[in-house]
Amino acid sequence: MAADGRDGRKATVDPRLLELLACPLTKGPLTWDEERSELISRVAKLAYPVRDGIPIMLPSEARTISADDMLTPPPRLSGPS
Structure with a gap:
């Protein structure tokens, strides 16, 4: 599992925040x-x-997504039900 690169813990995003971000x-x-x-945009x-x-x-901090990444279905957000 990937970590956020700083403290070794896995990063998460609050589903409510994701609804507000663009x-x-x-x-x-x-x-x-x-x-x-x-x-991902x-x-x-x-x-x-x-x-x-x-x-x-x-x-300026974003990574360009490759054509291979674009063929992969968008990841689904998993959160509490």
């Missing part, structure tokens, strides 16, 4: 990639990192 470039929805601890083809539970919503 891609700063497209203003479109984001999906949570738990494995990589990233917020499929429209912008960018992955924004989450460090210490804080989404880094700067395009």
Whole structure:
């Protein structure tokens, strides 16, 4: 399991926060990639990192998503029922 890279713990995003966040470039929805601890904007083809539970919503910090990543179905957010 991937960690957020700082303290070795797995990063998480509150489902309510995910509903409020949008891609700063497209203003479109984001999906949570738990494995990589990233917020994904499929429209912008960018992955924004989450460090210490804080989404880094700067395009300069985002990773460009490859064509292979785009073929993979979007990750589903899992949360409490």
